[in-house]
Amino acid sequence: xxxxxxxxxxxxxxxxxxxxxxxxxxxxxxxxxxxxxxxxxxxxxxxxxxxxxxxxxxxxxxxxxxxxxxxxxxxxxxxxxxxxxxxxxxxxxxxxxxxxxxxxxxxxxxxxxxxxxxxxxxxxxxxxxxxxxxxxxxxxxxxxxxxxxxxxxxxxxxxxxxxxxxxxxxxxxxxxxxxxxxxxxxxxxxxxxxxxxxxxxxxxxxxxxxxxxxxxxxxxxxxxxxxxxxxxxxxxxxxxxxxxxxxxxxxxxxxxxxxxxxxxxxxxxxxxxxxxxxxxxxxxxxxxxxxxxxxxxxx
Numbered sequence: 066x067x068x069x070x071x072x073x074x075x076x077x078x079x080x081x082x083x084x085x086x087x088x089x090x091x092x093x094x095x096x097x098x099x100x101x102x103x104x105x106x107x108x109x110x111x112x113x114x115x116x117x118x119x120x121x122x123x124x125x126x127x128x129x130x131x132x133x134x135x136x137x138x139x140x141x142x143x144x145x146x147x148x149x150x151x152x153x154x155x156x157x158x159x160x161x162x163x164x165x166x167x168x169x170x171x172x173x174x175x176x177x178x179x180x181x182x183x184x185x186x187x188x189x190x191x192x193x194x195x196x197x198x199x200x201x202x203x204x205x206x207x208x209x210x211x212x213x214x215x216x217x218x219x220x221x222x223x224x225x226x227x228x229x230x231x232x233x234x235x236x237x238x239x240x241x242x243x244x245x246x247x248x249x250x251x252x253x254x255x256x257x258x259x260x261x262x263x264x265x266x267x268x269x270x271x272x273x274x275x276x277x278x279x280x281x282x283x284x285x286x287x288x289x290x291x292x293x294x295x296x297x298x299x300x301x302x303x304x305x306x307x308x309x310x311x312x313x314x315x316x317x318x319x320x321x322x323x324x325x326x327x328x329x330x331x332x333x334x335x336x337x338x339x340x341x342x343x344x345x346x347x348x349x350x351x352x353x354x355x356x357x358x359x360x361x362x363x364x
Contacts, residue, residue: 102329104218105282108226109321109339112279112291115230117317119237119275120296121310122268125248129293131168131269134182135276137189138164140285142277143210144196153210154225157277164189165273169266193285211284218281226278236271244268245306282321283336290340291317298347301354316346 099106123129142160146153164185171181197210218226237244247254247264255261272292279288295316299309324339 099329102218102325104220104223105335106322106325108218108223108282109325110318111226111230112275112282113295113317113319113321114314115233115275116279116291116321117295117299117313117315118310119233119272120292120294120317121299121313122237122244122248123272123293124296124300125245126268128178128272129289129297130179130182132272132276132289132292134168134186134189135161135164135273136280136285136288137186137193139189139273139277139280140210141189141192141196143280143285144193144200147202147210148196148200152221154222154278154281157280158229158274160189161273161277161280162270165269165276166266169269210280211286222281226281229274229278233271233275236267240264240267283339287336287340290336290343291321294340294343294347295320298343298350301347301350302357316343316350320346 123132139157139161142163143153143157145160146156167185168178168181171177193210243254243259243264244267246257247259247261251261276288276292279291283291296309296313298316299312303309303312320339320343323342324335327338327342328335
């Protein structure tokens with residue numbers, strides 16, 4: 066018996082290790098699985114591109130905290146929609162827009178904005194948890210709203226995503242120049258006649274829209290990985306008005322689509338894969354930026 070016990074221990078440990086790795090990376094029947102999540106891949110590509118683009122303005126306007134605040138009320142709206150049996154994307158959009166308008170109207174100054182966000186975040190998260198606790202359906206639906214769900218994108222949701230992304234891109238292109246001016250120096254922009262308050266409110270609305278649809282893919286808790294980290298990485302390696310948006314879009318696309326492609330081979334939520342790729346890109350860009358700054362000093 067002791068010999069059997071001695072043999073069983075390493076076999077059990079090996080089995081546990083195999084189980085962990087199979088949950089992370091298991092590419093058996095990968096081709097078949099790939100065909101089942103084509104909607105999610107398309108959605109991830111769109112979110113990576115739009116999220117990277119809008120993230121540049123989020124960083125320039127120092128509004129990373131606002132993204133998280135909007136995502137909490139978006140999560141509350143999606144949870145309420147799930148509980149009452151209505152369209153989850155619509156609920157998410159309503160919650161995000163309420164939060165975005167409140168922040169845009171009442172938070173003109175950074176101090177006021179941070180205070181409002183600090184109040185809204187726990188309120189939205191508390192409401193969302195309440196609605197999920199009351200929801201009698203599958204636990205996977207509850208978990209997916211927080212951490213993302215790879216198979217959650219059906220045809221109607223993909224249609225919502227494409228439509229909202231087109232609206233966001235059109236709005237960004239329409240106000241690109243005044244928004245860029247206002248983001249870099251709001252006081253000078255206001256003195257030159259730029260309607261800063263209107264521009265800020267418009268930006269908050271488009272930010273709310275993209276946050277709402279991002280929650281469906283990556284979840285409310287980790288939405289910053291697509292709307293902040295790619296732009297933050299791009300700003301580490303360039304200050305060009307052209308290169309920063311292009312790099313942010315590229316990094317967002319690689320993070321989102323790469324995360325989907327890896328997550329297909331595992332049984333975990335998609336968000337850890339997306340956030341890890343996004344974080345690695347940021348670290349590499351940060352090291353490149355530090356090396357570039359140190360180069361003139363060596364000379």
